[in-house]
Amino acid sequence: MPLVNMKPLLRDAMDNGYAVAAFNLVDYGTTRAMVEAAESLNAPVICQTSAKTIKYWSHKEIVSWVRTAAEDSAVPVVLHLDHCKDLEMIEECAKAGWTSIMIDASEYPFEENLEMSKRVRDIADRYGVGMEAELGQIMGVEDDMVVAESASVLTDPEDARKFCDALDLAAFACAVGTAHGFYRGEPVVDFDRIEAINKATGTPMALHGGTGLSDETFAKAIARGSAKVNISTNLKHVFVESFVDYHRKNPDDFEPLRVIDAQYKACRDLFAGFIEKFGGKGRAEPFLASLKETA
């Protein structure tokens, strides 16, 4: 089926107490693995891209992979642009076929952040795509952006309300104690804050820095309004390790298709595990039925 807009999907997730898994694609194999994992569970999925990945490939290539994988599938697939500061790139993505775009102006003071995000609101409206924006700084490393633990600021629920009221977001990214990258020790996730922000904004929350959180943490965050959970670092490791492991175990096998197939299966299993953990199993059909009802 054609790619879907992220807004009604995350609304459905929030209303029904599950979260849609969002994975950062690397290449066509990982894209297909995400969609196949979702398909096997009758679940929706978000294929997302960092600005870095788009610069490495191109808009055209990435859109063709995600569309090709989604076309042959019966589950809803979103193509989302993750953390982007560049308005030109955001517009290019919306124009090229992304069905959701994110502006990350979280490094700026509130008013400036809101101002930049409003400009992206206009772009999202013009192209009819979903939108994510961020308030408060999530610590860790994302692409080449580094936010030190001491510099990270947890999001204030009142500010969040003002921000979300002005932007009509598909997903709201905010700082609630999670971090990008791997954790050293158990992270302190502020569940009360997640709940307060969700209550104040009524907006599905995007939980960034999903890699390394416990099952219990995921369940508690999702129950409090986290409707999109981002997984990136974990995939990077499985992507590289599965390739290397295959060669270590089969040092004489130089058939590339067997190597990338081992990598494909490892990635697909990782994706399926997260989709199921976030409660996505069986959610594709009811969501699509609800879309038809409102259409």
Ligand SMILES: [Zn+2]
């Ligand atoms: Zn993030």
